[in-house]
Amino acid sequence: MSLLAALGTAMAVVLPSAASALVLSRLLAGGRPWPTRLLAVSLSLGGLGLASLPVFVWRLSGGRLGGAFLAADLAVFAGLTAGAAWLTGRLHPPAADGPGEPEPERVAALIGLMVLLAVAAAALWGSAIQAERFPNGQWDAWAVWNLRARFLYRAADGRAALLADPPLSHFDYPLLLPASVARLWAYAGQETTLAPILAAFLFTFAAAALCGSALLVLRGGAVAATASMLVLANSDFLIHGQSQYADVPAGYFLLAAVVLLAWHDRMALPGGRPWALLLAGLAAGLSAWTKNEGLLFVTALLAVRAALALRHGGRRLLRREMAWLGAGLALPLAAVVLYRVGTPHANWLLDNEAGPLLDRILDAARLRLILEEFGRHLFGFGWGAALAAAGLAFLLTRTDRAQPSRPLWPLGVIVLVLAGYILVFLASPFDLRWHLDNSVSRLLCQLWPAGVFALFLAAAPDAAKEAPATAAPRP
Amino acid sequence: MSLPTARRAALGLACALALATQARFVREQSLASRQAKDDAVEGWLAAVARLPPMPETATVGFVTTVEPDRWEARLFLTRYALAPRTVLRGAGAPWIVGHFSSPAEAVGAARAAGFSILGGSGGIFLLGSPTR
Numbered sequence: 001m002s003l004l005a006a007l008g009t010a011m012a013v014v015l016p017s018a019a020s021a022l023v024l025s026r027l028l029a030g031g032r033p034w035p036t037r038l039l040a041v042s043l044s045l046g047g048l049g050l051a052s053l054p055v056f057v058w059r060l061s062g063g064r065l066g067g068a069f070l071a072a073d074l075a076v077f078a079g080l081t082a083g084a085a086w087l088t089g090r091l092h093p094p095a096a097d098g099p100g101e102p103e104p105e106r107v108a109a110l111i112g113l114m115v116l117l118a119v120a121a122a123a124l125w126g127s128a129i130q131a132e133r134f135p136n137g138q139w140d141a142w143a144v145w146n147l148r149a150r151f152l153y154r155a156a157d158g159r160a161a162l163l164a165d166p167p168l169s170h171f172d173y174p175l176l177l178p179a180s181v182a183r184l185w186a187y188a189g190q191e192t193t194l195a196p197i198l199a200a201f202l203f204t205f206a207a208a209a210l211c212g213s214a215l216l217v218l219r220g221g222a223v224a225a226t227a228s229m230l231v232l233a234n235s236d237f238l239i240h241g242q243s244q245y246a247d248v249p250a251g252y253f254l255l256a257a258v259v260l261l262a263w264h265d266r267m268a269l270p271g272g273r274p275w276a277l278l279l280a281g282l283a284a285g286l287s288a289w290t291k292n293e294g295l296l297f298v299t300a301l302l303a304v305r306a307a308l309a310l311r312h313g314g315r316r317l318l319r320r321e322m323a324w325l326g327a328g329l330a331l332p333l334a335a336v337v338l339y340r341v342g343t344p345h346a347n348w349l350l351d352n353e354a355g356p357l358l359d360r361i362l363d364a365a366r367l368r369l370i371l372e373e374f375g376r377h378l379f380g381f382g383w384g385a386a387l388a389a390a391g392l393a394f395l396l397t398r399t400d401r402a403q404p405s406r407p408l409w410p411l412g413v414i415v416l417v418l419a420g421y422i423l424v425f426l427a428s429p430f431d432l433r434w435h436l437d438n439s440v441s442r443l444l445c446q447l448w449p450a451g452v453f454a455l456f457l458a459a460a461p462d463a464a465k466e467a468p469a470t471a472a473p474r475p
Numbered sequence: 476m477s478l479p480t481a482r483r484a485a486l487g488l489a490c491a492l493a494l495a496t497q498a499r500f501v502r503e504q505s506l507a508s509r510q511a512k513d514d515a516v517e518g519w520l521a522a523v524a525r526l527p528p529m530p531e532t533a534t535v536g537f538v539t540t541v542e543p544d545r546w547e548a549r550l551f552l553t554r555y556a557l558a559p560r561t562v563l564r565g566a567g568a569p570w571i572v573g574h575f576s577s578p579a580e581a582v583g584a585a586r587a588a589g590f591s592i593l594g595g596s597g598g599i600f601l602l603g604s605p606t607r
Contacts, residue, residue: 108483112486112490122497129505136517142551150559160559161559166545166561182530222482232493233496313540386492389492389493393487394485
């Protein structure tokens with residue numbers, strides 16, 4: 001691969017991410033500036049996901065991913081960056097730096113950071129070995145995700161590429177990852193395995209960075225470093241990430257939505273526009289544009305947040321929250337609907353006949369097998385060690401038992417999504433053991449970063465309580 | 476004021492478990508990388524890429540007489556290599572990519588389908604009509 005192709009690939013990532021980071025660092029004003037900037041940078045990979053939407057529209061309208069596409073893509077993101085810089089300069093000014101964390105917390109954070117760096121280096125090393133051995137990814141990468149990217153990039157007729165439906169290749173799956181890879185190839189000017197490898201690395205490590213930076217803002221440095229290292233200390237998560245599947249990117253967007261809502265609850269300035277709600281809706285929508293399971297997540301998230309809003313603020317708060325979340329969801333969900341309606345594909349799960357659905361759902365033996373399989377994966381190698389560490393940290397960091405508002409709603413969302421997974425398995429028309437063997441580990445990877453975040457958010461004391469932030473918490 | 480003992484212990488334990496998990500992950504990956512590289516994927520993709528070109532809109536059949544229990548992986552890899560062409564299992568297509576144990580077997584398959592061998596190497600052949 002030429003240097004020019006590598007530069008092109010890098011530019012394809014940097015351009016939308018820089019635009020996103022700029023907007024996010026201004027919209028998420030409040031709290032100490034440098035942790036907030038770190039959070040904005042961790043969230044900025046969302047820009048790469050967002051950039052997959054124009055690829056879909058461009059191909060749907062028949063255009064090729066050539067020079068005209070690149071010119072339009074460059075113009076859009078350069079314009080967005082400039083517009084965002086001008087517009088957000090008129091929003092909240094950045095807050096002054098706060099007093100920081102107390103001395104003992106700083107020492108713990110420093111130790112945690114050093115171990116995190118060692119864990120991250122090991123994770124990078126192991127992932128690089130895997131990428132070198134499997135440059136085209138594992139089975140689902142070349143049978144589904146990268147195959148789809150090749151259709152999007154190579155086909156002269158974009159609409160035909162979108163309508164293609166080769167048997168067993170699951171072309172009904174949404175397009176965020178394949179369209180992102182195709183866009184990287186367009187910028188590189190050639191197909192290179194660097195593109196899917198880079199996307200895999202970015203989403204895997206950005207998930208850990210996002211979990212850590214969000215907890216740095218909300219819970220302090222020691223908790224942030226511990227949570228980040230636990231996200232990376234799960235070998236299943238690393239292996240699935242570098243397999244070039246869409247589960248880890250879906251997990252990144254799922255985490256982003258939860259993080260933004262948690263940030264909104266704790267840090268949003270009173271009386272200001274709830275931009276974080278809009279961004280959370282956007283992230284949740286992008287999870288549905290990454291994998292079909294994202295639709296389950298969107299449903300669970302809206303249900304939990306609606307219940308929370310009704311309980312704490314009545315219908316007025318419910319309307320406001322749903323309106324802003326809905327505004328964020330609109331764009332990616334419109335793409336999902338357009339894709340479903342405009343280019344109908346066979347759905348392997350729904351189009352299979354396997355006798356009465358109700359019989360399968362009410363079969364206790366099937367439920368037992370599903371629960372056993374989830375348990376086996378949760379407490380197997382990788383998950384087991386990491387979960388044990390998370391659980392212990394959970395129990396032992398509960399120093400502030402009188403903390404009035406311990407946010408449990410993210411755990412509620414995760415439990416609902418898990419319940420949804422179990423229901424889908426119960427209804428599965430396939431051989432259940434085969435279906436579980438091929439899916440459970442990947443599904444748990446989708447929930448892993450958000451699960452670690454939710455656990456530590458609920459367990460650890462509020463950083464803003466220990467070290468007062470410059471922004472007033474929401475009443 | 477020092478860090479509460481419980482928090483110190485939790486942090487230490489989490490760090491130790493995370494490091495142990497990562498050490499095991501790196502060791503397993505390193506051991507795997509020392510084993511003979513499984514070039515089933517890369518080798519197959521390279522062999523299919525060397526076949527004579529076909530039109531982008533071609534529908535291609537895929538047949539194999541070698542390791543028939545591995546047909547699914549071979550089919551997906553062929554589809555991946557030839558994208559955006561439609562690659563389906565079976566010989567009922569205007570072009571056939573076949574995986575045969577010998578050139579003689581390929582000749583027989585071509586004759587049976589009324590095709591010629593248009594190219595191939597490493598046991599992977601493209602069968603089709605030379606006038607197409």
